[in-house]
Amino acid sequence: MKTGQAPAPKILYSCYHTLNREGEQFVPDHVLSFQLAGSLTVNDGEHVHTFKEGDVRFHQRNQLLKFYKQLPEGGGEFKSVSVFLDQATLKNFSTEYGYTASGNHINKPVTLLQDHLLYNNYLQSLQPYEQLSHGDINLLNLKLKEAILILLKTNPELKDVLFDFSEPGKIDLEAFMKKNYLFNVHLERFAYLTGRSLATFKRDFEKIFHTSPNRWLQQQRLKQAYHLITEKKRKPSDVYLEVGFEDLSHFSFAFKKAFGKPPSMA
Structure with missing residues (x-):
């Protein structure tokens, strides 16, 4: 990291209101994302996924994705909230709570998560943190821990994804x-x-x-x-x-x- 460069926010609020946006990106960390308004289309090289308002999705780390962010029909803003679960945070969580990966997992670049009251409550709890992307690190870390616990509660199979700290192996x-x-x-x-x-x-x-x-x-x-x-x-x-x-x-x-x-x- 360059000297004086601000660290990337771990809770990111995206909001666009003037035009649709498209591009591509490498996803280095696991991400829990909430689609608040508009829609997001993601192409992982094999499949195309479209997420609409109200959807909750999970991105696995080390993925290449093309995306298209579309404003709501009839006007309005594209809005989303993304919670980045970096490797350091997950390793600390693993040490504190004793979670480890127990086997191989299916590689799914992006997954639509089933609606659950825990997601809705968590999203509401993030609203006071909208201005704290670079604020109190202890408060933000608590929200990251909460996100991990909710994912483990609602999708237990993600344990082997979240706590797999290996680097990519040699593939075809x-x-x-x-x-x-x-x-x-x-x-x-x-x-x-x-x-x-x-x-x-x-x-x-x-x-x-x-x-x-x-x-x-x-x-x-x-x-x-x-x-x-x-x-x-x-x-x-x-x-x-x-x-x-x-x-x-x-x-x-x-x-x-x-x-x-x-x-x-x-």
Whole structure:
């Protein structure tokens, strides 16, 4: 962390009222989220999930997600509250209460939790803390503990998820990359999520795909972009972020180099 940089809030209130928002992110911590208004659509690379007002969801850590935050129909604000359960908090909880993971668990990037009175009461109890995101750390830690206890009460199977402190193990690289190539993250992140050092990731990648990771990623993203533009009639300006490019000009340059014409003329 840079000197003077404020720590990330562990209870985050999101509120937008002027436009819908989309993007992608790496989720490093478990998150308990409440959808207060509007809707959130999440794509984990295999499935698309949509959460509406009143829904409660749980995000598992170490996931890549694309999201689309939509304002309520007829106007209004997008609102959500997210409680971040970081590894340090969970390890302290494990030591204090004696909880440990007892076996393997199913990897589900995001799960809709069944409605429960405990969630409703907990959400109401968070309202006084809206202005304390960087406030009294002891009060905030108590709310994090409460969130963990509620999750264990309502979803006992999450014990093996919450208290699994292992790092990602070495997994099938080919299957992982074919699932996640549209996510615009650094190679170091892909390496970490496949249980490899960067050097091992590059070496294994070239053995499987017979080219470099960067070259393969660009080729796959451009193929997908070409399909969306020519077959689905999507606009280049609506496609470039979706297929993993950071800006429209770079996408247009790469597209023209690959296919002989700019995306606007495809």
